Structures are given as C-alpha cells and as structure tokens.
Amino acid sequence: MKTYKFLCGGGIAPFTGARWPEPQSGKPGQWVEAAAVEPCRQGVHACALEDLPYWLQDELWEIELDGDVQRVGHKLVARRGRLIRHVDAWDGGTAREFSDDCVARTAEIAARTRGLEGHAADAVANATAGRAAVTGFIASRVAELDGGVDAYEAERSRQAAWLAERLRLGA
Amino acid sequence: MRLADDITCAELVELVTDYLDGGLAPELAERFEEHLVICDGCSTHIEQMEETIRVTGSLCEDDLDPEVADRLLAAFRGWNQAGAQ
Numbered sequence: 118m119k120t121y122k123f124l125c126g127g128g129i130a131p132f133t134g135a136r137w138p139e140p141q142s143g144k145p146g147q148w149v150e151a152a153a154v155e156p157c158r159q160g161v162h163a164c165a166l167e168d169l170p171y172w173l174q175d176e177l178w179e180i181e182l183d184g185d186v187q188r189v190g191h192k193l194v195a196r197r198g199r200l201i202r203h204v205d206a207w208d209g210g211t212a213r214e215f216s217d218d219c220v221a222r223t224a225e226i227a228a229r230t231r232g233l234e235g236h237a238a239d240a241v242a243n244a245t246a247g248r249a250a251v252t253g254f255i256a257s258r259v260a261e262l263d264g265g266v267d268a269y270e271a272e273r274s275r276q277a278a279w280l281a282e283r284l285r286l287g288a
Numbered sequence: 289m290r291l292a293d294d295i296t297c298a299e300l301v302e303l304v305t306d307y308l309d310g311g312l313a314p315e316l317a318e319r320f321e322e323h324l325v326i327c328d329g330c331s332t333h334i335e336q337m338e339e340t341i342r343v344t345g346s347l348c349e350d351d352l353d354p355e356v357a358d359r360l361l362a363a364f365r366g367w368n369q370a371g372a373q
Contacts, residue, residue, distance in 0.1 A: 132321055134338075157317030158310040171322055190318040254326045261291060269291075 119287050120182050120193055122163045122200070123174035131174050132162075137200055145181065146200040154196050156189035161198035164191060166288045170257075170276040173215075173250040177207035177284070206284040209247070216244035218279055219256035222272065226256075230263045295323045300330050304337055 124130060128137045138146040154160040163180045164172055168191040179202045182195035223240040227233040236259045243251040253276050261269035280286065295303070300323055306312050307320050324331050349357075 132324070155310075156314035157312065157321070158314075172325060174325075189314045191322070192318060248326075248328075251326045258291070266292070 118165060120163045120165060120180050120186075120198075121169060121204075121286070122178050122180040122198070123169075123172045124176045124178060126175040128176065128200075131172075137178075140200055140202060148183070148197050148199045150197040154185065154187060154194055156187055156192070156194045160187075160194040160196060163193045163195070163198060165193060166281055166286055167274065167277045168192065169280050169286075170250075170253045170273050173212070173253065177204040178202065179204060204284055204286070207280075211283060212247070212249040213244070214283065215276070215279065216240075216247075216249045216252040219249075219252040219276065220244045222256045222275075223252075223259050226259045226263045230259075233259055233262060236262075293319050295319050297323075297327060297330055300324075300327075301333065304334065308334075308337065308341065 122137075124137060128139055129135070130137060135149075137149065140146045149161055151160045156162075161180075161182060163182055169177075171191045178200045180198050181201050182193065182198045184196035186193050186195045188194075220237075220240045224237045227237040236255055240252050240255045240259075243255065253273075256276070257269050257272040260272035264271075281288070300320060303312060303316070303320060307317060312320060324334065352360075
C-alpha cells in the first residue's frame with residue numbers, strides 16, 4: 118500500500134514542527150524513527166490515499182513506513198518512515214482546483230436544500246482565501262446536512278478520488 | 289469530521305493542555321488534529337501555547353524577582369478563589 122504525508126512549507130510537520138529530511142539525488146530521505154508507536158503521541162504519522170482530504174497542507178509526499186503500521190481514524194502510524202518523493206502535482210494551482218471543485222459540489226447541494234445557502238458563500242470565501250482543507254470540509258459538512266453521515270463519508274471519498282486522479286496517485 | 293465527532297473551538301481550548309502533554313486518547317487526539325487542519329484560530333492558539341511553554345519553561349524559581357513572585361502567587365490565589373465561587 119502506498120502511503121502519504123502532508124507537510125507544511127519547508128518540509129515541516131504540521132503538528133510537531135519537526136523538519137523532515139528530504140530525498141537527495143534520487144535517494145529516499147533519511148529514516149525518521151520514534152522510540153515507540155503510540156497513535157497521536159509517538160510514531161511516524163501518515164495516511165492512505167482515502168485519507169488525503171482530511172490532512173491537506175502545502176506539500177504532499179509519498180512516504181515509506183516500516184514495521185507494524187497501525188490505523189487510528191484517518192491516519193496511519195508506524196515506528197519509522199522516510200520520504201520517498203515529493204508529489205509535484207500538488208501545488209497552489211492544484212489546491213485551488215480542488216477548492217473550486219468543492220465549491221461547485223457545495224453549490225450543487227445548497228441549491229436543492231433549503232437553509233444551506235450560507236455554506237455555499239462560505240465555500241467561495243475559503244476557496245478564495247486559499248484554504249483548500251476548509252473548503253473540502255464545508256463540502257463534506259453540507260453533504261452531511263443534506264444526506265446524513267453516509268453522505269459525509271461519500272463526499273470525502275469523492276474528494277479522495279478527485280485527488281488520486283488529478284495527482285495520479287496510486288493506493 | 290462528521291457532526292457527531294465535531295470538536296468546537298471552545299472544547300479544543302479546554303483540551304489543549306492534555307493534548308500538549310500527550311494525555312488525550314488517540315481517537316480524541318485525532319479529532320483534535322482534524323479540527324486544527326480546518327481552523328486557523330485554533331492553530332494559532334496552539335502555536336501561542338507552545339511558544340509560551342517554551343519561553344516560560346526555561347525559567348527557574350531563582351530567576352524571578354521576589355516581588356514578581358509574590359505578585360504572581362497573589363494572582364493565582366485570587367484566581368483560585370474566584371473559581372471556587
């Protein structure tokens with residue numbers, strides 16, 4: 118299974134602030150090791166293709182995880198990992214395309230369901246501000262308000278499929 | 289996250305100390321971080337808390353002017369009494 122990791126600009130992990138060693142000269146980055154695997158506390162955290170919409174940040178990397186890989190919610194955690202390659206197709210332009218797609222999806226649902234009009238405006242505002250993760254969340258929330266929890270999950274899956282196709286990623 | 293799993297900003301603020309101490313259950317910590325991805329305000333709050341901890345964590349008791357220490361202690365006593373009302 119291919120696994121992925123979103124980082125902030127400069128290869129910085131969004132929650133720990135740690136800088137990840139990047140691949141050099143076509144070789145994977147150095148291994149990053151944790152003392153133990155405790156989801157959300159210790160370990161190398163990453164995600165699978167279907168989890169991508171939950172964790173959008175500036176940079177997307179393919180990452181190799183090693184050892185026992187545990188899943189908690191929408192993330193994976195392992196004892197160690199290393200960056201394999203930068204997904205160049207994920208950049209500001211693609212993030213905006215993703216946002217625009219989510220805006221369209223939000224507008225489509227809001228048009229048929231009374232009381233959701235404000236969400237469509239929120240989606241536009243966040244897309245304009247460059248907040249792709251928020252725009253994706255709004256589309257999912259609107260889907261849930263319209264069709265229940267299953268619709269939320271379905272919208273997140275649709276977003277993951279969009280990213281997989283647009284970024285040419287494998288599962 | 290789905291409505292049923294939502295953490296509000298107010299709830300997140302209540303959980304910050306436990307999160308930074310690694311004291312949240314994994315499922316709750318994951319919901320906490322999902323909220324951070326979509327909330328600039330809470331992300332900023334966390335950054336400020338981490339910076340505060342970093343700065344104040346380097347202070348020793350002896351570093352404090354005794355007068356400042358007395359004022360801080362008085363303030364904490366007052367805070368505790370106010371919370372008991």
